[in-house]
Amino acid sequence: MNANEFKEIVHNGLWKQNPGLVQLLGLCPLLAISNSLVNAVSLGLATTLVMTLSSASIAPVRSYVPNEIRIPVFVLIIAVLVTVVQYLMNAYMYGLYVVLGIFIPLIVTNCIVLARAESFASKNPPLASALDGFMMGLGLTAVLAVLGGVRELIGKGTLLSGIDLALGDGAKDWVIHVIPDYHGFLLAILPPGAFIGLGLLIAGKNWLNLRAEAKARSNPAPLSNEAVQG
Amino acid sequence: MLSSPFITTPTSVNQIMLRVLLALIPGIALYVWYFGPAILVSITLASITALATEAVMLKLRDRPIKPFLSDHSALLTAWLLALSIPPLAPWWLVVVGTAFAIVVAKHLYGGLGSNAFNPAMIGYAVLIISFPAHMTHWLTPHALGGIELDFAQQLSYIFHGTLPAGLTLDAVTMATPLDTLKTQLHLGLSVSEIRDMPIYGRLAGHGSEMVALGFAIGGLYLLFTRIISWHLPLVYLGTLFAVAGIFHVFDPTHYVTPLFHWFSGAAMIGAFFILTDPVTSPTTAKGKIIFAAGAALLTYLIRVFGGFPDGMAFATILMNICVPLIDLYTQPKVFGKKDGLL
Amino acid sequence: MITALWVMIALAALLGLVLGFSAVRFKIEGNPLVEKIDAVLPQTQCGQCGYPGCKPYAEAIAKGEADINLCPPGGDDGIHKLADLLGVEYKPFGGDAKPKAKAVAFIDEQTCIGCTLCIQACPVDAIVGAAKQMHTVIASECTGCELCLPPCPVDCISMPAIEERLTDWKWKHPVITLRKIA
Amino acid sequence: MRRIVRSTLQTAANLVFFAIIGTAILAATYGMTHEVIERTVEAEKLKLISQIVPPASYDNDILKDERHIEADALLGTTTQTVAHVARRKGEPVAVVLESIAPDGYAGKIALILAIRANGELAGVRVVSHKETPGLGDYIEIAKNPWITSFDGKSRNIWGDKEWQVKKDGGQFEHMAGATITPRAIVKAVNRSLLYFAAHRDELFAENIAATHAGGKP
Amino acid sequence: MRTLHHFHGGIHPTSHKSLSTHQSIARAPLPKSLVIPLRQHAGEAAKPCVNVGDHVLKGQRIGTPSATLSSSIHAPTSGTIASIALHQIAHPSALPDLCITLIPDGKDTWIKREAVDFLALSANEMQQHLRDFGIVGLGGATFPSDLKLRHPIKVDTLILNGAECEPYITCDDMLMRERASEIVRGIVILRHALEAGEVLIGIEDNKPEAIAAMHEAVSAAQLDYAVVAVPTIYPGGSAKHLIKVLTGLEVPSGKLPTDIGVQCFNVATALSIKRALDDGEPLISRIVTITGNVEHPRNYEALIGTAFSDLIDLSVAKRDTNRYIMGGPMMGVVLPAVNVPLVKSSNCVIAASDTLFPPAPPALPCIRCTRCAQVCPAELQPQDLYWFAKSNNFGKAQEYSLADCIECGVCAYVCPSHIPLVQYYRYAKSEIRERSAEKLAADKARERHEYRQFRIEREKQEKAEKLAQREAASKAAAVVAPSTPSVDDTQQIRINEAIERAKAQAAEAHPKNTDALTPEQQAEIASIEARRAKIRELATDAGADDEPHKTS
Incomplete structure (x- = not known):
């Protein structure tokens, strides 16, 4: 893996092929768990861990798996890894484990994990695959973090609420009350808020892309008489 | 290049919208008569917010501001939304609801003509979901003779959230007739016991029944000037009457009369002003009938069995989702063809 | 613990048997997708996509080897159709591929020496003529692929764009100025 | 034909191989973590109980001192529940009961409450509910301290009339526009106190605890 | 009294008919020149059957039908053919079409006119008669x-x-x-x-x-x-x-x-x-209404080919007239120029001004009010068709029966958003027409290409077979005469093969299109061949090496 490939994988994961905003994979947890920053980031990191490990373990065995059982084997590997992560969380981060609940085992069915296994890890060497899994996971985590942060901020006026569940009671004071005496805009933390928020994030990304493209072109195109149809 | 026809009728979108606004006035007048002028504050607030956000969105979307701003559609959204919010709601509630309706429900969906959902109802739904507590502070009609706030006190509450010393919110507000009905039924009272309570009048809630009547009068004006087609209001009210009637006949101690359903909540304004929004209702005659019947059924179900006191807004939104499908399956027959599309 | 292991092994063995058997037994031959893609392509057979004709390009797309934005005669519209058919994102023309105005080949009879090279190059037999005889393009059959241009030793073939005539004049999309004129 | 059999068997063997490895990894992880998990789960339950019964006020192993309670209309329960007893130097301090308010605005509200030996409430907490967010959910301690208004209350001085929300003429506060939820909870707590009064001795009896505690696998 | 039925929709625009019915039909004077388009009917244009400079009589046929769906064109008066050339016509495209220009001699001499007893005509004769008379x-x-x-x-x-x-x-x-x-x-x-x-x-x-x-x-x-x-x-x-x-x-x-x-x-x-x-008498004149923003609205009986400007001058256009509409205000087209000729379909010219037909206010988005659907006589859903046409979703437009739209314009007439609906439908219809033509062409090209592939393959195979046969034969020969040096032999055979192949190819390249040529085309080919021969001569004179390489 040379520097260019490295850059490409990182860029793909975090921006160009971002699983949350571009591939639109793994929406179920993305929408369900992003009602607070801590929940969102925790699930994002758990997914990242699983993706890194699964890509890293699928890549070395890829040539020994015959085509007809490719997917069962990948699912098996992913399921094992998820279960391991679940045990670990249950043991050492019980509060978070309760909050994330069903969504931890659901990482198995998160299409993004299998999608990376299929489209990248099954065709690339272990190191690149691990990096790809990690970066895709980080990309998802980033989207989750932004979505969770925004929803929590608008919905409750706080940030990092529930941080004690992840880091223990010592972190209780870390909760930031950004807007004191806030009425709470419940829509944001209820399920519709997730859809609206994701829609806005995707729109925002597209807008940034378009702007970058326009800048890249930036040749003085004739602007006059420009008309939109309809 | 100019294309035929070269002559057109003088009717334009802004005239249609203006007539609809006019038709709301009898209802609003009765509202003021029975509940005081606080509602005018909400309407003004909502109108200013709607025009301002509309202008900003048009600017952002690179659309000419003047022709779109003068089509009165934003004003109509604002009025309908203001009329579905309690008059004593804090000012920011009105602003947030209207802004959401215009920015998200209207412009993010492509602006006038492209919005899939009735913006006013989306605004209402957002408010009732997000601020359910504030959405329950309805005014008590004058006739009941309870403690009343004067206009200055109302303004002070709307803009500062302060009540005169010694008064609690509970003392000056009440739940809607529909909400009260639901709560009392929950407590095991029978319909006739509940209807004897002072907040109820001849048909439904004291005062609010007259407001509904005002909207019906405005609606009939729209119907007779052919601004709206008969399908939507008539089928809606008819279905609501039929469903409520069946339940009422079946068990009059638990289910109120169909007339009560007609004249409470948003049934009247909904039938004539909300369902009839052409953008978000079906285009075919058959489709309109299905749409209105579905909305009536859902309204009743949500009112009687659901978690919210009134179901008009959610029924409208749910039926809005079905509009493309309804339209697809109700394509009328074309001249010279035996069948429609399907 | 041991039970879990046995359950897993039994399950894996059973699934493996089923999958292995079906993989051999239900192999699918041929590819109807190629036909569908080929139907969308403009059939100029021009090879501008880098494949020797429309069908090979269709096959390459079906296999996922070729991008959908390589067919200049198909135009932007063609890319949209392919994107719809394959359920992928629309992609604008990449690199040097650009849509071109429709044209037909025209042989300047004054210069043509009757070498038949263009006849052999024409993928749709739209040029007729014999050695040392006048060659003519059957305009109605010509797809405008330009494959006859390079072999001509005397450069007597030109590709005039098809001009709009009364018979094929089209009404234009009404343009309504909604955006302020910059 | 033989080719099919061979390739089928090969595939199966391959999958079995991966299954064995996967199962082995899982077994190892389970072995490593299951004790920690058990301990954590107990600690969590204890944490909830300690919110309403201060740990300093008792010295027994409260989780072990449990008894099974049959479904009862006063508790609003329809299945068997578990109660825990806190003791100090053998003397009963408080009992932790599960109770259900069946008539919330949107269905049942599950409660856990601790009653001191003298019949006073040590505390009440809502375990689960489906009340309207923003309207009826002020019963959660995380959102509003309302639920602590039960602390120290009992039926010793207040009768059924006082055990109502203020709107109905009782002593308990509620929020404007949302009376159904607090009404349901006040009613449920009141009934639970009646249950306690009727079953006080059984609840605090030591021998029952011993038999029942031993019955659990 | 018979019972009448009614159709769905329709509108009641102000008729403005009384403007032009006060005066009787006037005969328009003979113009200085007549421009007669050869396409005045649905279908293919007529073929000119006169030459420039010919003198023709009134009613003489100057264009003959070129296909089944075509008709005849006649000289509206006697005079001389001045040109047969492209001339602007009354078409919204403003594109020119082939027209015959006739300079009247002022005598208005008829050709021999004969009454026919229609009762004596067979059906075929009747049809032929109407066709010949350009009806x-x-x-x-x-x-x-x-x-x-x-x-x-x-x-x-x-x-x-x-x-x-x-x-x-x-x-x-x-x-x-x-x-x-x-x-x-x-x-x-x-x-x-x-x-x-x-x-x-x-x-x-x-x-x-x-x-x-x-x-x-x-x-x-x-x-x-x-x-x-x-x-x-x-x-x-x-x-x-x-x-x-x-x-x-x-x-x-x-x-x-x-x-x-x-x-x-x-x-x-x-x-x-x-x-x-x-x-x-063939169809050489018609009644046309000149109305609208003119001083003397009236109906004229005018010769086909008369410039509209001549007729408008008779009625005197008011000063603020800024455009002319051929046809009615509902379905007419704006004339690209006022001097275009009257044709068989021209029933009316309306002088228009911005006061008479105020320009439509800017179009606003469709609010799906369905006023258009309520008036559409074809019982279509114009608001849906508009949406499909606008978004170039032509498949959907066809599914929703766009083809049944008669472009009557009532939808646009009632539209409160002032959307030029008819233009959208016309646009969609032209696109659909073009696309189906393209599809046909593509299918044809595919077929031709596949046939060509097949033919090349077949030839290759045939050659391979021949080669194999020959090799077998030579092997057999080798068995008979093993002493012959084999290397040279096979080489010789290969060379012969190549020669044969070249010959075969040359034969195959024989033009297929030279069989059924018209005499004109043959003459043309002959002249080109002559030119070519001359060029070749010159080329060989210049340098012998420049001879174009042959295919191998």
Whole structure:
């Protein structure tokens, strides 16, 4: 893996092929768990861990798996890894484990994990695959973090609420009350808020892309008489 | 290049919208008569917010501001939304609801003509979901003779959230007739016991029944000037009457009369002003009938069995989702063809 | 613990048997997708996509080897159709591929020496003529692929764009100025 | 034909191989973590109980001192529940009961409450509910301290009339526009106190605890 | 009183017809030159059958039909052919078309006119006669009338369309008022030709004079034709809708009226048929309404080919006139220039100003109010069609029966958002037409390409077989005479092969298109060949090496 490939994988994961905003994979947890920053980031990191490990373990065995059982084997590997992560969380981060609940085992069915296994890890060497899994996971985590942060901020006026569940009671004071005496805009933390928020994030990304493209072109195109149809 | 026809009728979108606004006035007048002028504050607030956000969105979307701003559609959204919010709601509630309706429900969906959902109802739904507590502070009609706030006190509450010393919110507000009905039924009272309570009048809630009547009068004006087609209001009210009637006949101690359903909540304004929004209702005659019947059924179900006191807004939104499908399956027959599309 | 292991092994063995058997037994031959893609392509057979004709390009797309934005005669519209058919994102023309105005080949009879090279190059037999005889393009059959241009030793073939005539004049999309004129 | 059999068997063997490895990894992880998990789960339950019964006020192993309670209309329960007893130097301090308010605005509200030996409430907490967010959910301690208004209350001085929300003429506060939820909870707590009064001795009896505690696998 | 039926939708625009009915039809003076387009009918343009410089007589044929769907063109007066060239015509595209320019000699000398006894004509002869006399439908579609008489058809009801539903236009109205008996005579011919049962003459009830005149003419001729006053509603003059109103029958989509036993002719067409048979006069003039923003709105009988500007000058356009519309305000087209010639389909020219037809305010988005659907006489969903046309979703537009749209314009007339709906439909229709043509071309190209591949493959195979045979033969020869040096032998065989191959190729490259050539083409080829030979000579003179390489 040379520097260019490295850059490409990182860029793909975090921006160009971002699983949350571009591939639109793994929406179920993305929408369900992003009602607070801590929940969102925790699930994002758990997914990242699983993706890194699964890509890293699928890549070395890829040539020994015959085509007809490719997917069962990948699912098996992913399921094992998820279960391991679940045990670990249950043991050492019980509060978070309760909050994330069903969504931890659901990482198995998160299409993004299998999608990376299929489209990248099954065709690339272990190191690149691990990096790809990690970066895709980080990309998802980033989207989750932004979505969770925004929803929590608008919905409750706080940030990092529930941080004690992840880091223990010592972190209780870390909760930031950004807007004191806030009425709470419940829509944001209820399920519709997730859809609206994701829609806005995707729109925002597209807008940034378009702007970058326009800048890249930036040749003085004739602007006059420009008309939109309809 | 100019294309035929070269002559057109003088009717334009802004005239249609203006007539609809006019038709709301009898209802609003009765509202003021029975509940005081606080509602005018909400309407003004909502109108200013709607025009301002509309202008900003048009600017952002690179659309000419003047022709779109003068089509009165934003004003109509604002009025309908203001009329579905309690008059004593804090000012920011009105602003947030209207802004959401215009920015998200209207412009993010492509602006006038492209919005899939009735913006006013989306605004209402957002408010009732997000601020359910504030959405329950309805005014008590004058006739009941309870403690009343004067206009200055109302303004002070709307803009500062302060009540005169010694008064609690509970003392000056009440739940809607529909909400009260639901709560009392929950407590095991029978319909006739509940209807004897002072907040109820001849048909439904004291005062609010007259407001509904005002909207019906405005609606009939729209119907007779052919601004709206008969399908939507008539089928809606008819279905609501039929469903409520069946339940009422079946068990009059638990289910109120169909007339009560007609004249409470948003049934009247909904039938004539909300369902009839052409953008978000079906285009075919058959489709309109299905749409209105579905909305009536859902309204009743949500009112009687659901978690919210009134179901008009959610029924409208749910039926809005079905509009493309309804339209697809109700394509009328074309001249010279035996069948429609399907 | 041991039970879990046995359950897993039994399950894996059973699934493996089923999958292995079906993989051999239900192999699918041929590819109807190629036909569908080929139907969308403009059939100029021009090879501008880098494949020797429309069908090979269709096959390459079906296999996922070729991008959908390589067919200049198909135009932007063609890319949209392919994107719809394959359920992928629309992609604008990449690199040097650009849509071109429709044209037909025209042989300047004054210069043509009757070498038949263009006849052999024409993928749709739209040029007729014999050695040392006048060659003519059957305009109605010509797809405008330009494959006859390079072999001509005397450069007597030109590709005039098809001009709009009364018979094929089209009404234009009404343009309504909604955006302020910059 | 033989080719099919061979390739089928090969595939199966391959999958079995991966299954064995996967199962082995899982077994190892389970072995490593299951004790920690058990301990954590107990600690969590204890944490909830300690919110309403201060740990300093008792010295027994409260989780072990449990008894099974049959479904009862006063508790609003329809299945068997578990109660825990806190003791100090053998003397009963408080009992932790599960109770259900069946008539919330949107269905049942599950409660856990601790009653001191003298019949006073040590505390009440809502375990689960489906009340309207923003309207009826002020019963959660995380959102509003309302639920602590039960602390120290009992039926010793207040009768059924006082055990109502203020709107109905009782002593308990509620929020404007949302009376159904607090009404349901006040009613449920009141009934639970009646249950306690009727079953006080059984609840605090030591021998029952011993038999029942031993019955659990 | 017969029961009338009604069709869905329709509108009641102000008719403005009285403007141009105060004065009788005037004969327009002979212009200085006439420009006669060769495409004045639906279908293929006529082929010119005169040469520049020829002197022609009034009524002489100057263009012959070039296909089944085509018609004849005649000289409107006597004079000299000045040119046969592209000239701007009355078409919204502003594109030119092939026209014959005729300079009148002022004598207006007719060719020999002969009355024909239509009763003596066979069906085929009747059709041929109409075709030769350039009779086409004058209602607007200009469909060659002979094709409407084609057998086998069974017509129970013959309908004469005098509805003239568009505002402003009064040419049929005036024609019926002034020439009713001639029209009735034409109907007699048509009824005979079609062997039709009942005859219904539909006239909108806002033309009482025309109805009265037709009544009178019918009873004077002692015929049982029914002159029916139909309700005035636009577009009641559309043939399919008039049929619906009069008979209650709907012409099935994509079918012809004859499929339900009805045939429909415009009243003006009936008159021109009468003239073709009774008077031996081809279609060389028509009535045209000049109205709108002019001082003297009036109907003129004008020769085909007369410039509109000449007619407008007769009526004197008001000063603020800024454009001219050919046809009515609902379906007409803006003239690209005022000097374009009158054709067989020109029924009306409206001088327009911004006060008469105020420009539409900017179009706003469609709010799906369905006022368009309520008035659409084709019972379509214009708001959906608009959406599909706008988003280039032509497949959907076809699914929603865009093809059944008659472009009558009522949708755009009522649209409160002022969307140019008809233009969207026209755009979509042209695109669909082009696309289906492209699809056909692509299919043809694929077929040709595949055949070519197949042919090349087959030739390769045949050659391989031949080679194999030959090798086998040479092997056999080698067995017989093993002493022959094999290497040279096979090489020789290969060389022979190559020569043969080249020969075969040369033979195969023999032009396939030189078999069925017209004499002109052969002459052309001959001249080109001669030129080419000369060039080759020059080339060989210049340098022998420059000889073009042959294919191998």
